[in-house]
Amino acid sequence: MTAAGSQQQGNRVLNRGLCRHTLVAVQLEHFPNSVEPATVADHIRRCGYAIVDELVDQRTMDRLDREVAPYLAASAHGRDDYDGRLTRRTGSLIARTPTARELVMHPTIVGTVGEFLSHATAVQLHLTQLIAIAPGETAQKLHRDQMAFDFFPFPADYHVQCNTIWALTDFTVENGATHLLPGSSSVSDEHGLLLAEAQATMRRGSCLFYDGKVLHGGGANRSTGERRGVNITYSVGWVRQEENQYLATPADIARTLDDDLLRMMGYQQGAFALGYVGDQQDPLSLLRGDHRKVKVIGDVVRKHEDHRRFVEQLDASQSSI
Numbered sequence: 001m002t003a004a005g006s007q008q009q010g011n012r013v014l015n016r017g018l019c020r021h022t023l024v025a026v027q028l029e030h031f032p033n034s035v036e037p038a039t040v041a042d043h044i045r046r047c048g049y050a051i052v053d054e055l056v057d058q059r060t061m062d063r064l065d066r067e068v069a070p071y072l073a074a075s076a077h078g079r080d081d082y083d084g085r086l087t088r089r090t091g092s093l094i095a096r097t098p099t100a101r102e103l104v105m106h107p108t109i110v111g112t113v114g115e116f117l118s119h120a121t122a123v124q125l126h127l128t129q130l131i132a133i134a135p136g137e138t139a140q141k142l143h144r145d146q147m148a149f150d151f152f153p154f155p156a157d158y159h160v161q162c163n164t165i166w167a168l169t170d171f172t173v174e175n176g177a178t179h180l181l182p183g184s185s186s187v188s189d190e191h192g193l194l195l196a197e198a199q200a201t202m203r204r205g206s207c208l209f210y211d212g213k214v215l216h217g218g219g220a221n222r223s224t225g226e227r228r229g230v231n232i233t234y235s236v237g238w239v240r241q242e243e244n245q246y247l248a249t250p251a252d253i254a255r256t257l258d259d260d261l262l263r264m265m266g267y268q269q270g271a272f273a274l275g276y277v278g279d280q281q282d283p284l285s286l287l288r289g290d291h292r293k294v295k296v297i298g299d300v301v302r303k304h305e306d307h308r309r310f311v312e313q314l315d316a317s318q319s320s321i
């Protein structure tokens, strides 16, 4: 969202120029679980985030809680203030919890991510991680998730990620609901840190969407209970995934998963030349035991003008032989 755009949003983001510690509260926008993915994607595009209330029911979250419990119990606390010395992070959720697979492939999520990252040839899963913030934890440093890509300065209008955090407990101001600075996606850190900040409070089963550019961070936990969120993020298909999906889910488990989930995990052509195995074999096909090749450049959906032009010139040179 541009600075002008921020100012048009009523009383939500009007506080540029003030110290962020003295700002008035910002009211974040919530959508019902019947919302269309296009509406969610549009809001993320304008404000950097969207919250969809109670996107899954309590039984789904109960199941996830049960499935992940032994792995969470075995997870160590973070090793620095950024990871959180009172925060435990548990990954490999596709291999470890069947319910996480449902969250990864939830139609509202897949629709929103596909729409938000529709400029890319493919979208893929980037990471799965339960984040459990214990009482006494301090606030995480505000950051933009796209810094994971070696701090590469992506253009302001190029989104490389679309992220989610599912509330596995209620997210409250006291227990460390995620802090967000709406409108910070398209401005410098210096400017972004002057914007009004809010916490993404939401009921268990709700989902916070946010882009890879928006300033955000886990909150301090001043309550007596743990705040648990399931961070599931997605990226365009041409970047390295934060969590190595091919090792996180061993092949014998991967073979039991359905094709759509496997493609999302990265068993697909990430762009015309990315992701093949051996003699240009499709990775999903190889996992299934057959040997179909990946598409040639002219058969891959052409999202970019340069791609279209390249294929046209290729066709023209072949027809002139």
Ligand SMILES: O=C(O)CCC(=O)C(=O)O
Pocket (backbone or CB within 6 Å): 131, 140, 165, 176, 177, 178, 179, 216, 217, 218, 219, 229
């Ligand atoms: O737990 C949260 O609310 C946010 C965590 C986060 O942004 C991170 O760990 O990168």
